[in-house]
Amino acid sequence: MTRSFQIETRNDGNVRVLSLKGYLDAHTAPRFEAAVEEELRGGRHRLVADCSELDYISSAGLGVFMTFIDEARAAGGDIKLAAIQPKVYQIFDVLGFPALFDIQPTVQDAVARFGSGAQEG
Amino acid sequence: MKRLAAALCAAAGLSSLWMLMPRFDAALAGVRPAVGREEAIRKAIGWAREHGVEIRGWRFAAQAELDPVLGRIREQAPLSELARVFTPVRIRVLAFNDRGDAVVATMTAEGRPLSFQDRRQNAVGEAAGDAAEQELSRLAGGDSGRFTRTADNVRTLEGSRSAWEWLDPAVKGALARVVVVTRNGRVIQSSYEYSASQEAVGEPPPPRKLQAAVAVLTTACAGGLGGLVFWLLYASLRKRTDPFAFALRFLWIPAAAAAAPFLSGNYQNEALIRSFEEGLVGDTRLLLGISAALVVLLGLFLILAAAYAAVPERHLRLWSPAVLLAQGQWKNRQAAGQIWTGLAGGVLLASAPYWLALALGRTRVRFLDDPALITAPQPAWEALGGLVSAWEVYLAALLLYPFLAGRLKRAWLAGAGAVAAGALVTTMARNVFPHDPGASLAAATALTGGYLLIYHSGGMLGAWVAPLGMHAAVQGIRLAHMPAPSLEAAGWQMLALAGGLAVGALGCSFLLPEADTGEVETQMREAAAAPPRSQTEKLRAELAVARRAQEGLLPQTPPRIPGFETAAVCHPAREVGGDLYDAQAWPGDRWMLCVADVSGKGLGAALHMTMLKGMLESAAHHAPALPVLASRLNRAVAETGRGRMFITMSLMVLDPVRRTAEHLRAGHNPPLLWRARTGECEWRRPRGIGLGLTAGPAFESNLETERLEFEPGDVLVLYSDGVTEDMNAQGEPFGEQRLVEIVRRRASEGPQRLTDAIMEEARAFRGRMELHDDWTLLVIQCVDGAQTGGSVERDR
Numbered sequence: 032m033t034r035s036f037q038i039e040t041r042n043d044g045n046v047r048v049l050s051l052k053g054y055l056d057a058h059t060a061p062r063f064e065a066a067v068e069e070e071l072r073g074g075r076h077r078l079v080a081d082c083s084e085l086d087y088i089s090s091a092g093l094g095v096f097m098t099f100i101d102e103a104r105a106a107g108g109d110i111k112l113a114a115i116q117p118k119v120y121q122i123f124d125v126l127g128f129p130a131l132f133d134i135q136p137t138v139q140d141a142v143a144r145f146g147s148g149a150q151e152g
Numbered sequence: 153m154k155r156l157a158a159a160l161c162a163a164a165g166l167s168s169l170w171m172l173m174p175r176f177d178a179a180l181a182g183v184r185p186a187v188g189r190e191e192a193i194r195k196a197i198g199w200a201r202e203h204g205v206e207i208r209g210w211r212f213a214a215q216a217e218l219d220p221v222l223g224r225i226r227e228q229a230p231l232s233e234l235a236r237v238f239t240p241v242r243i244r245v246l247a248f249n250d251r252g253d254a255v256v257a258t259m260t261a262e263g264r265p266l267s268f269q270d271r272r273q274n275a276v277g278e279a280a281g282d283a284a285e286q287e288l289s290r291l292a293g294g295d296s297g298r299f300t301r302t303a304d305n306v307r308t309l310e311g312s313r314s315a316w317e318w319l320d321p322a323v324k325g326a327l328a329r330v331v332v333v334t335r336n337g338r339v340i341q342s343s344y345e346y347s348a349s350q351e352a353v354g355e356p357p358p359p360r361k362l363q364a365a366v367a368v369l370t371t372a373c374a375g376g377l378g379g380l381v382f383w384l385l386y387a388s389l390r391k392r393t394d395p396f397a398f399a400l401r402f403l404w405i406p407a408a409a410a411a412a413p414f415l416s417g418n419y420q421n422e423a424l425i426r427s428f429e430e431g432l433v434g435d436t437r438l439l440l441g442i443s444a445a446l447v448v449l450l451g452l453f454l455i456l457a458a459a460y461a462a463v464p465e466r467h468l469r470l471w472s473p474a475v476l477l478a479q480g481q482w483k484n485r486q487a488a489g490q491i492w493t494g495l496a497g498g499v500l501l502a503s504a505p506y507w508l509a510l511a512l513g514r515t516r517v518r519f520l521d522d523p524a525l526i527t528a529p530q531p532a533w534e535a536l537g538g539l540v541s542a543w544e545v546y547l548a549a550l551l552l553y554p555f556l557a558g559r560l561k562r563a564w565l566a567g568a569g570a571v572a573a574g575a576l577v578t579t580m581a582r583n584v585f586p587h588d589p590g591a592s593l594a595a596a597t598a599l600t601g602g603y604l605l606i607y608h609s610g611g612m613l614g615a616w617v618a619p620l621g622m623h624a625a626v627q628g629i630r631l632a633h634m635p636a637p638s639l640e641a642a643g644w645q646m647l648a649l650a651g652g653l654a655v656g657a658l659g660c661s662f663l664l665p666e667a668d669t670g671e672v673e674t675q676m677r678e679a680a681a682a683p684p685r686s687q688t689e690k691l692r693a694e695l696a697v698a699r700r701a702q703e704g705l706l707p708q709t710p711p712r713i714p715g716f717e718t719a720a721v722c723h724p725a726r727e728v729g730g731d732l733y734d735a736q737a738w739p740g741d742r743w744m745l746c747v748a749d750v751s752g753k754g755l756g757a758a759l760h761m762t763m764l765k766g767m768l769e770s771a772a773h774h775a776p777a778l779p780v781l782a783s784r785l786n787r788a789v790a791e792t793g794r795g796r797m798f799i800t801m802s803l804m805v806l807d808p809v810r811r812t813a814e815h816l817r818a819g820h821n822p823p824l825l826w827r828a829r830t831g832e833c834e835w836r837r838p839r840g841i842g843l844g845l846t847a848g849p850a851f852e853s854n855l856e857t858e859r860l861e862f863e864p865g866d867v868l869v870l871y872s873d874g875v876t877e878d879m880n881a882q883g884e885p886f887g888e889q890r891l892v893e894i895v896r897r898r899a900s901e902g903p904q905r906l907t908d909a910i911m912e913e914a915r916a917f918r919g920r921m922e923l924h925d926d927w928t929l930l931v932i933q934c935v936d937g938a939q940t941g942g943s944v945e946r947d948r
Contacts, residue, residue, distance in 0.1 A: 062670060090751030094796055095627060097845055116797065126800060127841030128817040130854040 038066045046077045052084040055092030064095045064102035067110070071099060076108025079141040083114035088122055096132065109133060127144045154609065155489065155661060158185045158496035162621075162654070165500035169629040172506035176517040177630065187243065187263040188461075189214045189527045196245035196257035199265055202290070205272065207247040207255050213424040214527040225348055227515065232322035237295070238346045242266060243527060244426050254428060260345075265291055268344035279860040283339050284314040284332040289328055291344040292318075301332060311335035325349035339644035359589070366579060366589040373576040377547045380555065381458040391688065396680045399456035401478035405616070406452050409539035410445045416530035448540060455543075459551040461680075461702060468676055470611035472669035473674065477613070484667040487613055488660030494614030495654045497631025498538075498621025499607035504598045505584045519584050520626045522844050525646065531631075533625040542619035544581040544596075547605040548574025548762060549615040565603055574600035624650030664874025695755070701760055702729070705765050709734035713743050715808045716932050719903035723874075723927040731872045731926035732765055736772045738805060744772065745813075747870040747930050748801035749820065751842075756797070757926075761800055763792065764799060777814050778805060778857050782843070786818070786851045789844030798844040802870050804860070811862040811934055816855060819841050819898055821873050824891065826899040828865025833892050836860065862934035867899040867906065870932075876926035878914050886914060903931040 036059035037052040047070050055063055070078055080096070096110060105111050111133040115123060123129065135141035187195065193212045223240040225232065238262040248254040253272040259265055268287075284305070289296045299316035306313045311333045320326040327350035333341040358404045388395050413419035423438045463471050473486035525531035548570055556566035561753045578596035585591035608616035628647045682688070702724075711718055713735075720733050729752030738744050746763055750757040767788060771781050782803065790798050800820035806813040815823070820844025822835040838856035845851070862869070869889070878886040890913065898909045907929055914927070 035671065039669070058674070061674075076761065078883075083411055094751055094798070096800065098796055121541075125821055125837075127839070128855060130850055131846050139210070 036062065036085055038063060040066065040070070043079070043138070044144045044146070046079055047075045048079045048081050050056060050081040050141070051136050053086045055085060055086065055090040057091040057097075058089040060095055063092065064098065067095060071102055071106070076103045076106040076112045077145050078103060078108065079145075080110065080112050081114055081138045082116065082119060083138075084110055085116065085119055088119055093122075093126065093128070096128075100132065111135060111141040111144060111146070113138045117128075124129050142151065154303075155492060155658060158610075159658075161441040162496035165496075165503045165594040165625060166182040166629070168503035168507065169499075169625055170632070172503065172510065173626070173629050174633055176506050176509045176515070177519070182815075186257070186261065188531065188632065192243045192245050192527065193247075194261050195259060195265075196217045196247060196255070199257050200247065200255050201266060201347045203268060203270060205255055205270060207249075209932040210247040210249045210253075210255075210928065211424075212245060213421045214243060214248050215422055215425045216524060216526040217242045217244065221348060222346060223845075224516070225326060227319075230710045231662065231926055232320055232326070233330050234318060234320040234326070235323065235346065237328065238266075241526065244425065246428055248428070256428065257492065261440060265344070265573065266290075266846070267345075268339065268341070270338075270340040283334045284312070286314055287332045287339050287342045288330050291342060292316075292328075298449060299328075303331075305334075308333070311340055320346075320348075321687035323348065325351050328841070333387055362589050366593060368577070370576045370580045373573045374580060375549075376573070377552060377577060380455055380551065380591050382550075384458040384461045384555070385454060388457075391682045392461070392679045392778050394676070398460045398475055398478055399453045401451060402456055403453055403479075405832065406540050407449055409536040409620075412450060412533040412536040414442065416528075416533035418524070418533055420522065420527045421527070421529055445540075451543075452540070455546050455551060459546070459554065462551060462555040462558060462935070463676065463680075465555055465677065465680075467554050467557060468673040469669065470607065471676070472672045473667065474612040474616070474670065475672050476590075476667050477896060479672070481667055485661055485664040486611075486667055486669065488664055490611040490613035491617050491657035492654060492661050493610030494606055494617040495624075495650075495657065497602070497610055498618035499612060499625040501602040501606070501618060502598060502622040502625045504602060505595045508591070508595050508598055509585075512594070514585055514588070514591060517584055518586055519582065520623060525627055525631065530645070531627075532649040535620060535627055535646055535945070537648050538619035540580075544574060544578040544600070545603050545619055547614055548600050548764040550612060553604055553607065570604060571597060574603070579919075587870045603775055620650065620924045621654070632917040650699075670713040676882075698755070699724070700757065702762070702797050705762065707735050711737075711743060711745075713806065713808050713932070715811065715935060717903050717933045717935050718930070719907040721907055721928065724758075725874065725923045725925060725926050731874065731925035731928040732761045733870070733928055733930045733932075734765065734768055738772055738775045740775070741807075741809060742775070743806040743808065744768065744803070745806055745870070745932065746801060746803045746805075747820070747928055747931065748799055749874070749926065750799050751797045760789070760793065760797060760799065762802075763788070775805075776891065778803060778814050779852070779855055782818055782855060783818055783852055786841075786843045787847060788792065790847035793844045798840045798842040800873075806932075813862070813868075814858045815860050816840055818855075821871060821876060823871075824869040824895055826858065826869070826895050827863070828867070828900065829863060831896065833895055836895040864934055864936050865900070867895065867933045869895055869906075870930040872926060872928040873925040874923070875910070875929060877925060878918055878927065879921060880917055880921055880923050886917055890917070899933075905933035907931050 035053045036055055037053070039050040041048050041050070049066060049070070051063065051133070053059070067078065096112075100110050113135045114137055115134065123134065130133070133141070134145060135144060156377070192214050197208055218241050219238070221239050221243060222235065225235045226240070229235060241261045242258055243258060243261065244256065244258045247254050249602065255271065256267070256269040258267040288299065292299060295318065301314070302317050302490050303313055303315035312335070314332045314334070316330045318328045320328065326346065328344065328346050330344050331338060331342065335800065337939050370932040385395075398628055419441055420438055423441050427584070448584065452745070454545070460676045473484055473490055476484050477487045487914050489762040502520075505517050509515075509517045525534045528534055552573055553566060553570035556569045557563060560566045560569070574591060579589070579592050582599065583592050584595035603615055605616060606618045610618070624646065628650065661885070706722055707720070718735065721728070722733055724731065730752060732746070734744070734746045734747045736744045746768060748761070748763070751762045767785055785801070789797075799818070801818045802815065802820040802823050804813045804815040815836060815838065817823075817836070817838050817840045819840060822837035825834050825836055827834065836858065840855050841851050862868075869891070876886055876891060891910070895915055897905065898906045910929060
């Protein structure tokens with residue numbers, strides 16, 4: 032059983048928005064990991080994960096967020112999550128992610144949070 | 153941009169061919185066939201009638217043959233009147249019927265008779281004067297006076313043989329000969345031939361040592377490549393089967409191309425003539441041809457599988473469109489783009505030998521010599537042969553180059569090695585300058601380099617179809633240069649086929665959606681990195697040991713908690729798992745109960761699960777406060793997992809005497825508590841973050857510990873997300889709601905029956921799907937103080 036997963040990257044001001052689409056599981060997580068790593072290596076530490084089209088996330092997918100959050104924050108940036116579908120949010124919520132990550136209802140809100148300087152969670 | 157460049161390549165190739173081919177192409181040397189297939193058959197019927205045989209209504213086959221010697225003579229001795237009588241292309245017509253009678257007539261490209269052969273079973277005819285003399289004047293026409301008789305009705309097994317010769321005054325050592333065999337005064341065989349000694353042809357004796365060296369090297373290279381194919385297959389068979397799956401699925405493309413000559417009747421046409429020449433019966437040759445085609449396809453299958461197995465990491469993107477195509481993903485812009493690039497590149501490459509001839513000052517190029525299209529019933533299909541038998545392309549560009557590129561650090565070294573070895577094989581396949589091994593090798597080097605460039609820019613499919621572009625361009629230009637009345641329609645047909653394919657591919661490269669090649673590339677990468685099978689088996693055996701060891705970590709005997717009944721199940725999704733449940737007696741008659749889930753699956757998760765088990769075990773001695781224990785666990789997991797893994801856990805310490813429990817939830821699925829009094833379920837979800845998600849104080853500051861109070865009959869269900877996220881074939885999760893409903897219905901029956909019921913429903917829900925995550929369930933029920941005991945079911 033293989034499912035598709037796609038990442039699209041765009042700029043919103045000086046914030047990079049990564050739109051995640053489909054199933055983020057052990058199979059597809061390496062691609063997401065590579066994408067985030069590329070951003071951080073390129074000096075772009077202000078990231079927003081647009082989860083509006085993310086249908087599923089497994090522990091391997093969650094692990095990617097964990098792997099890079101400290102690095103992004105240490106560099107003065109952050110990885111914020113936005114527009115998470117309810118059933119995916121439930122997974123984040125059970126795990127206690129809302130206490131650790133800045134999760135916003137929309138991408139605009141998440142981008143705006145960078146602007147207001149309230150980025151350290 | 154790339155597509156435009158390819159279009160320019162094709163245009164440059166076609167115009168070069170148009171200009172250069174008439175100068176160098178042996179097949180074109182002054183030939184303008186005046187007859188095509190239909191015309192040739194009509195003429196054969198006429199001559200047969202003159203010889204007293206009626207062949208109208210018989211079956212016909214026609215074939216064109218090339219005589220390179222004559223081409224050279226005509227070029228070297230332009231004044232030779234005699235050589236002018238003949239044409240380098242001869243057309244042969246075979247007529248036969250069901251009784252086994254056959255007649256063969258040969259003619260020049262202009263349609264003048266060259267030979268006649270009557271092979272009827274019961275030939276009866278009337279003697280008419282001196283039939284042999286008549287035949288001479290029929291064949292030689294006005295020139296018959298120049299012939300000297302060399303044999304006069306000599307008796308042979310076949311009949312009376314007469315022969316005449318005419319020494320070519322312009323070329324020493326060359327002559328024309330007419331031979332007529334009669335029986336009962338009737339001509340049964342006649343031929344008009346031109347023959348010349350090697351000196352007459354002026355062929356420089358080839359340098360023997362060079363020729364021998366090239367032959368040895370070529371054989372060595374071909375043998376080496378064959379060996380490489382088998383070695384790669386052997387090596388990959390030990391660990392993967394996907395190369396064979398790909399080769400089998402891709403094979404339909406060459407199979408369709410191989411079937412084309414049969415379906416169009418072209419092969420039958422040729423096979424019949426060869427059958428006749430080899431003394432075989434009718435369609436025997438056809439059967440041989442079909443078996444030969446199957447053998448060829450088997451060879452292609454092996455090469456494809458070996459080449460696929462050799463694809464290195466950096467060539468994955470060159471192959472993925474072909475792999476997708478083989479998997480039936482037609483809507484694939486990349487594949488269309490590759491095909492367009494390959495066809496266009498092939499057209500340009502076709503002009504390379506001619507440019508080389510110009511540069512080296514050679515006068516003749518023998519490249520893709522196949523005059524068959526003049527007489528093929530469906531010449532359009534001839535070009536498809538390029539998809540089947542271009543061995544040199546497959547071996548050099550698709551097998552050897554990727555193989556070397558995967559092993560050598562420097563790309564240019566891989567390219568040079570592939571060109572060197574490929575050129576030798578190409579020399580064998582396309583001896584562009586016969587009797588001139590040096591120039592032939594140069595041409596082969598240019599061609600092989602071209603194949604590699606096409607592979608580089610047009611990928612696997614590009615290299616695959618390049619020979620088709622090459623054949624179509626050469627044959628199209630050849631037809632355009634030697635128009636014949638009955639050929640034109642057929643010629644256009646062929647150009648339309650090749651051109652349509654190219655234009656179609658170009659159009660599709662714009663219109664079709666872009667295919668997602670990432671997944672297929674990941675699959676190829678993973679398959680290539682798999683350990684050899686023997687190692688896999690060893691690993692499997694070790695995993696079985698690990699599984700037994702891990703099973704030993706789960707509680708061996710049912711925890712006997714006074715006043716409570718328990719049941720538990722733990723199924724790993726793989727050999728070993730990352731789920732854990734535990735029940736330990738703690739000081740003060742208390743019980744520690746725990747269900748935990750390590751992120752990920754398999755070996756890595758199992759190792760962390762073992763660590764957790766160890767830490768819980770050691771905690772049993774000093775029985776710390778739950779938040780302290782959780783904080784300690786969190787730090788250990790954060791350190792060992794280094795931010796790449798985490799563990800979720802529901803942990804509780806049960807006091808069976810007071811019927812209370814302290815419970816904390818570190819990011820784990822909330823336990824379900826069924827109240828016997830109301831028959832309703834409640835989720836227990838104190839705040840808490842998964843272990844290892846953060847090493848900072850956020851873990852502690854977000855941790856809540858709650859107190860549960862049990863009344864007799866109450867049931868607590870602890871589980872891992874493998875239970876609620878169990879998937880069916882439609883990809884739906886089992887879900888919390890189903891769990892709640894089963895618990896509501898069956899909780900009163902006790903932990904064991906409830907556990908069985910949940911397992912049964914989950915299995916039915918999953919259907920034919922495999923377990924996708926570790927599946928763990930721990931159920932406890934508070935019973936009346938008098939009843940004690942419990943049971944733990946362990947997975948077998």
